[in-house]
Amino acid sequence: xxxxxxxxxxxxxxxxxxxxxxxxxxxxxxxxxxxxxxxxxxxxxxxxxxxxxxxxxxxxxxxxxxxxxxxxxxxxxxxxxxxxxxxxxxxxxxxxxxxxxxxxxxxxxxxxxxxxxxxxxxxxxxxxxxxxxxxxxxxxxxxxxxxxxxxxxxxxxxxxxxxxxxxxxxxxxxxxxxxxxxxxxxxxxxxxxxxxxxxxxxxxxxxxxxxxxxxxxxxxxxxxxxxxxxxxxxxxxxxxxxxxxxxxxxxxxxxxxxxxxxxxxxxxxxxxxxxxxxxxx
Amino acid sequence: xxxxxxxxxxxxxxxxxxxxxxxxxxxxxxxxxxxxxxxxxxxxxxxxxxxxxxxxxxxxxxxxxxxxxxxxxxxxxxxxxxxxxxxxxxxxxxxxxxxxxxxxxxxxxxxxxxxxxxxxxxxxxxxxxxxxxxxxxxxxxxxxxxxxxxxxxxxxxxxxxxxxxxxxxxxxxxxxxxxxxxxxxxxxxxxxxxxxxxxxxxxxxxxxxxxxxxxxxxxxxxxxxxxxxxxxxxxxxxxxxxxxxxxxxxxxxxxxxxxxxxxxxxxxxxxxxxxxxxxxxxxxxxxxxxxxxxxxxxxxxxxxxxxxxxxxxxxxxxxxxxxxxxxxxxxxxxxxxxxxxxxxxxxxxxxxxxxxxxxxxxxxxxxxxxxxx
Amino acid sequence: xxxxxxxxxxxxxxxxxxxxxxxxxxxxxxxxxxxxxxxxxxxxxxxxxxxxxxxxxxxxxxxxxxxxxxxxxxxxxxxxxxxxxxxxxxxxxxxxxxxxxxxxxxxxxxxxxxxxxxxxxxxxxxxxxxxxxxxxxxxxxxxxxxxxxxxxxxxxx
Numbered sequence: 001x002x003x004x005x006x007x008x009x010x011x012x013x014x015x016x017x018x019x020x021x022x023x024x025x026x027x028x029x030x031x032x033x034x035x036x037x038x039x040x041x042x043x044x045x046x047x048x049x050x051x052x053x054x055x056x057x058x059x060x061x062x063x064x065x066x067x068x069x070x071x072x073x074x075x076x077x078x079x080x081x082x083x084x085x086x087x088x089x090x091x092x093x094x095x096x097x098x099x100x101x102x103x104x105x106x107x108x109x110x111x112x113x114x115x116x117x118x119x120x121x122x123x124x125x126x127x128x129x130x131x132x133x134x135x136x137x138x139x140x141x142x143x144x145x146x147x148x149x150x151x152x153x154x155x156x157x158x159x160x161x162x163x164x165x166x167x168x169x170x171x172x173x174x175x176x177x178x179x180x181x182x183x184x185x186x187x188x189x190x191x192x193x194x195x196x197x198x199x200x201x202x203x204x205x206x207x208x209x210x211x212x213x214x215x216x217x218x219x220x221x222x223x224x225x226x227x228x229x230x231x232x233x234x235x236x237x238x239x240x241x242x243x244x245x246x247x248x249x250x251x252x253x254x255x256x257x258x259x260x261x262x263x264x265x266x267x268x269x270x271x272x273x274x275x276x277x278x279x280x281x
Numbered sequence: 282x283x284x285x286x287x288x289x290x291x292x293x294x295x296x297x298x299x300x301x302x303x304x305x306x307x308x309x310x311x312x313x314x315x316x317x318x319x320x321x322x323x324x325x326x327x328x329x330x331x332x333x334x335x336x337x338x339x340x341x342x343x344x345x346x347x348x349x350x351x352x353x354x355x356x357x358x359x360x361x362x363x364x365x366x367x368x369x370x371x372x373x374x375x376x377x378x379x380x381x382x383x384x385x386x387x388x389x390x391x392x393x394x395x396x397x398x399x400x401x402x403x404x405x406x407x408x409x410x411x412x413x414x415x416x417x418x419x420x421x422x423x424x425x426x427x428x429x430x431x432x433x434x435x436x437x438x439x440x441x442x443x444x445x446x447x448x449x450x451x452x453x454x455x456x457x458x459x460x461x462x463x464x465x466x467x468x469x470x471x472x473x474x475x476x477x478x479x480x481x482x483x484x485x486x487x488x489x490x491x492x493x494x495x496x497x498x499x500x501x502x503x504x505x506x507x508x509x510x511x512x513x514x515x516x517x518x519x520x521x522x523x524x525x526x527x528x529x530x531x532x533x534x535x536x537x538x539x540x541x542x543x544x545x546x547x548x549x550x551x552x553x554x555x556x557x558x559x560x561x562x563x564x565x566x567x568x569x570x571x572x573x574x575x576x577x578x579x580x581x582x583x584x585x586x587x588x589x590x591x592x593x594x595x596x597x598x599x600x601x602x603x604x605x606x607x608x609x610x611x612x613x614x615x616x617x618x619x620x621x622x623x624x625x626x627x628x629x630x631x632x633x634x635x636x637x638x639x640x641x642x643x644x645x646x647x648x649x650x651x652x653x654x
Numbered sequence: 655x656x657x658x659x660x661x662x663x664x665x666x667x668x669x670x671x672x673x674x675x676x677x678x679x680x681x682x683x684x685x686x687x688x689x690x691x692x693x694x695x696x697x698x699x700x701x702x703x704x705x706x707x708x709x710x711x712x713x714x715x716x717x718x719x720x721x722x723x724x725x726x727x728x729x730x731x732x733x734x735x736x737x738x739x740x741x742x743x744x745x746x747x748x749x750x751x752x753x754x755x756x757x758x759x760x761x762x763x764x765x766x767x768x769x770x771x772x773x774x775x776x777x778x779x780x781x782x783x784x785x786x787x788x789x790x791x792x793x794x795x796x797x798x799x800x801x802x803x804x805x806x807x808x809x810x811x
Contacts, residue, residue, distance in 0.1 A: 008412060009568070012368040012377045055372060056559030056566035081584060096372070123803035153803035180798045184715060184723040187753050191727055192797045195790070199732065214802035220793070242582050244555050247412035251552030251573070252580060254602065257609030262411070278525050280594035 004042060008247055010053035010098030014040070017099045019091050020073040025159050028080045029124065030089040031065065033073035034097055044068055045106035046131035047238060047266040051246045052076060053098025054087035061243045061261070062088075064102060065127035067134040074099075077127035077159070103246045105266040107132045107210055108236060113142040115206035120193050120221050121150045122213025126159050128238050128265075129212050133167075140172055147174040147200040151193040151217075154179050155186050174201055193217065194224035204229030211237040219276065222269055235269035239276075256281050282493055283457075285346070285466040287485045288320045291427075291455075294483040295388045300425050303359060304390030305352065310338055312352040314359070317390065324349060331436035331509070331620060333629030344466065347391055347459050350435025351619050355548030356389050356396055360420050361403060361572075367416060367555070369567040379415065388425035392453065394446030395438075395617040397428055399548035401452055405611050406551050416570065425476070428453035430497070431504045437620025439510040439633055445617040447504040455481065458497040469497045510620060512633040513640060514604075517614075521605040524639050525597070533635060534593035536628050541574035543622035543630075544599065549615050552580070575599050600632060658683045661759050665706045667734045667783060675776055682765035687757050694735065694750035694758075701738035701746045702763040707731050710756035714748040727791070728753070737784045739763035 007013035014037075021033035034052075036042050044050075044064045053059040060082075066075030080089040091097065109132065117136060121129050136146050148167065152158045158177065168175040176196045178189040189196070193213070209230060211221050218237050225235055241253040241260040248262040256275035258264060275281050283291060296302055296318075304317040307324045317323065329349040330337045341348050370377035392400075400421075407417035428449035440446030449456045454477035458469040469489050472478035544550040554573040559566045573580060576595050581588040589595050607615030616632070623631045658680040663669050668679065686705070688694060694705055694712060705712075711730050717723040726748065729735050738746050744763065770777030 006412065008415065009368045009379070011370050011374060011566070012379060015374065056557060056563055058557040059555070151803075153801075157803065178728075180801075180803065182725045184713075184725065184751075186713075186725060189711075189728045189730065190713065190725045192794045194797070195794050199730070216800050216802045217797065220797050240583055241588070242580070245553075247414075248410050249406055249412070249414055249551065250554065251575065252554070254575075254598075254606070254610075256601075257606040259610060274522075280589045280591060280597075281525070 004040065004099070005101055005103055007100045008245070010051065010059055010100055011055065014098075014100065016053075016055075016096035017074075019093050019095050019097060021093060022091065025077060026157050028089075029077060029159060030080065031075055031077045031127075032088065032091065032097070033066075033075055034099060035073045036099070042074060042102075044074075044102035044131070046109060046135050047106040047128060048102035048104050049128075049246075049265065050074075050076065050099050050101030051103070052078075052088055053100075054084055054091075055096065055098070057087040058084040059098070059244075060084045060088070061103070061246060063128035063238075063265075065130045067138075068131045069134065069138055077124075077130075079124045101246070103261055105264055107135075107266055108208065108268075109135050109139075112208035113139075115143070115208060116145040116202040117143050117147070118197075118200060118202055118207055118209040118225070119146070119148045120197075120209060120211045120213075120225075121148070122193055122217040122221070123152055123157070124159075125212030125214075125217070125238070126150055129210060130160070132210060137167075137170075137173070144203075144206070145174065145201050146172070147176070147202060149176045149178075149193045149196050149200060151178045151180070151191075151213075153181075155182055155188070176200065192220070194220050197221075197224045197228050207234060209235045211235065215239065215276075232270040232273055233268060236266055237269055237272070238265045239267060239272070240265065282489045283468045283470050283484055283486045285320075285344075285468070288346070288468065290484040291470075291480065292317075292319060292390065294480045295425060295427070298425075298480070299385055300388035301385045302388050302390060305347075305349075307338065311336065312338065312349055314352070314354050314356065314389075320346065323347075323391075328433060329435065331438075331624040333437070333623050333631050334626055335436075335629070336624050343461060345432065345459055345461060347429045347431075347457075348433055350431065350433060350438055351393060351395070351621060353546050353621065353625055355399060355546070355619070355621070356392065357399070357403060357548050357550075359387055359389070360400065360424070361407070361417050361551065361553075362420075364569065364571040365416055367568045367570050369565065371565050386423040386425065387420065388427065390427045392426050392428045392449070393431055393619075394428065394449040395440045395443075395619040396548055397426070397449055397452045398440075398443075398445040398617045399619070400426075402549045402611070402613060402615060402617070403551055405613070409611075426453045426455075428456040428473075430456060430458040430501055432459055432500050434504045434507040434509060435620055435624075436509040437623040437631075438508050438618060439512050439620060440618035441505050441508050442510075442512040442514060442633075443614060443616055443618035444514075448501045453477070458500055460493065460496050460500065462496055467493075469493055510618075510623070510631070510633040512616075512618065512636055514614065517636065518605040518608050520636075520640060520643060521601045524643060525601075527639055527642070527645060529635065529638050529642070530593050530597045533596050533630060534591065536630055537592055537596045538627060539576040539592045539595055540627060541576040542625045542627065544574040544576060545572065546621040546625045547603075548617065548619060548621070549603075550574070554579075575602070596630075600635060603632070604636065658685065658759065661685070661708065662706070665708065665759065666732050667706055667787075671779060675779070678769060678773075678776070679761065679766070682762045682769065684760050684762075685757070686760045688752045688755065690752050690755050692752045694752065694756070695746045697746050697749050699746055701736075701744050704737075704739045704761045704763060704766065705735040705750075705756075705758045706761070707733055707735070708757045708759065709754075710752060710758075711754040712756060713751045713753050715751060716748050723749070723751075727794075734787060737788055739766070740781075740784055 017034040020035040023031040065077040253260040407414040431447040453473040714727040715723040
């Protein structure tokens with residue numbers, strides 16, 4: 001049978017998956033646990049995404065946000081921002097979703113071995129990084145120091161707070177969480193992710209950084225990483241463009257010479273840098 | 282060698298093999314591709330006058346069947362239809378159907394070298410990557426291509442600059458060169474595939490001699506020497522990358538209507554959008570695909586707005602994609618030098634002029650005032 | 655005096671000043687401790703101190719009108735509360751509330767300003783450090799001003 005990524009027509013080419021569970025992660029973000037149909041084996045690499053199809057409504061690219069090593073329902077974390085994501089966020093257990101994938105490039109987990117790793121996430125940038133964090137922790141001895149810096153708008157927007165607390169409790173992981181602003185009952189930090197790079201434990205010479213968030217946040221964060229001594233080629237980011245086909249054919253996701261669905265969404269900052277700096281590229 | 286009057290034997294031999302014949306014909310003051318049944322449908326004695334924003338048909342003083350350059354459409358209209366239903370289904374997949382059959386396999390009569398190159402370029406996009414597009418594949422597979430070597434260069438043609446013609450080199454089942462020297466009206470026919478040779482064997486013909494092949498070469502040379510435009514492609518990728526903020530783009534933006542005509546007539550433009558439709562009960566869904574254009578605001582939409590909002594950025598995207606980023610994306614230029622974008626632009630923007638202007642003032646940061654007619 | 659110099663040297667903000675300057679500044683310094691919930695300073699009151707945090711965490715917050723206090727910045731160990739002491743009108747811009755018990759070196763503002771007037775070289779060194787702090791806070795505030803996590807700008811994945 002063709003790999004699932006070859007199935008370019010949702011619903012038609014392959015049986016839909018079923019919603020096995022739903023979790024309200026925050027006011028506007030839902031995680032769907034999707035169960036593949038019998039006989040379908042699915043695996044993905046951290047950073048890749050699936051195209052999820054809501055029957056009759058449309059298809060959107062959603063990063064796989066679960067543990068790449070587990071078998072069983074596949075986790076996708078979706079923010080409700082439009083017609084399709086709204087349809088997906090309001091699905092009930094047992095309902096069907098068209099799934100095809102995985103598509104795109106992945107985080108350089110192997111290349112980062114032997115050095116320090118900085119994971120920097122802003123807002124809904126954490127779900128695409130979560131599989132990478134699971135991988136780092138599952139193979140902890142292959143990496144030196146690991147630091148997670150995560151920023152959100154307000155405490156109520158923080159995703160996976162229970163997991164963050166558990167991670168923070170580990171001795172082999174540095175976790176810094178921050179919010180843009182908070183009410184007086186917040187005992188955590190207030191500031192933006194770039195503010196905390198200076199305090200994180202890493203050796204710039206041997207660090208690999210993974211950055212995901214709104215493009216402005218990525219730009220500020222990358223700037224701060226370079227000021228802290230990282231070179232362009234040590235920084236990886238996941239970027240977003242209008243992806244409709246996910247197969248490199250519809251032309252919408254172009255970012256200069258790159259097709260984000262095919263050459264990304266994970267990119268090394270170095271080749272991407274000139275294009276990110278060009279306005280309206 | 283086939284005489285003009287026996288050309289219908291060729292068309293008949295192809296039709297007998299179950300192909301739907303599609304070829305050039307005159308309609309609405311232009312030469313368009315449509316279903317044809319015999320050589321009588323071909324634009325005998327017609328030629329086209331093309332220039333920036335200008336297209337006119339004019340009568341020739343002979344009966345040449347292919348004595349024109351290219352019309353507004355290209356074969357992309359048939360291989361990659363402007364709209365199509367990709368699939369439809371109820372919630373119960375049992376009744377799901379793929380897009381309705383494309384019909385019988387198609388035979389394209391009169392494919393120019395630039396068009397062969399354009400088809401090869403679209404093959405790379407739709408078939409040659411990691412994924413295959415079923416709509417394009419269904420139509421492309423088995424299509425029979427009868428090429429024609431151009432006897433006339435169009436007013437906006439520059440296939441020589443793009444190394445895409447005027448002689449058809451490969452990718453055809455048959456290639457014809459129309460010879461009308463010395464009062465004759467014959468076609469030098471060359472088979473490019475086994476099935477092409479097969480078809481040829483059913484047509485009355487005589488072997489081509491040296492004078493015939495020389496006459497054919499002369500036709501091609503004459504066409505190559507009379508191109509309407511030219512474009513220097515030396516280092517063009519980096520030229521455009523390095524001049525991303527050149528003032529020229531503002532200049533073009535003041536003229537460009539972002540109407541998207543260029544993307545519709547261009548034989549290689551492949552952008553499409555997907556629309557999901559359901560019926561009133563919400564139990565039947567359909568996925569439709571239609572041509573899109575990078576000139577639309579929606580094309581680059583992400584949250585918060587479009588990445589390319591200004592007309593300046595959208596023209597720049599189209600031209601830079603066609604001549605530069607296409608090379609990084611797919612390994613070749615996206616342009617075949619057919620000149621359609623120049624002819625069919627309502628304000629006559631000329632991609633060859635724009636490229637030359639950038640080259641002439643490469644690296645200029647500010648103040649570049651090119652006069653325009 | 656010696657321990658204060660030692661603490662100044664160990665604090666990232668001024669630690670790389672010359673030993674002579676550190677001795678000089680120790681003359682303006684005092685060790686302070688605050689329990690959780692206490693206020694280091696209140697908005698609108700004279701800003702006559704600069705706090706170099708050694709331990710703990712401080713929330714910079716503002717309460718206005720009907721809105722409860724909103725925290726706009728937290729300052730942690732190794733950082734400095736601010737620069738209101740340095741420039742006119744020498745008034746605190748925010749409340750500084752202790753979240754986690756604080757141990758800090760407090761530098762007297764008037765004392766520091768006098769020493770800077772006497773030695774412009776020292777003044778320049780301090781001004782440079784505080785300018786860097788201020789621009790860092792400005793960039794942080796600008797990024798938040800853009801409200802990138804708001805609905806209009808967030809990623810959809």
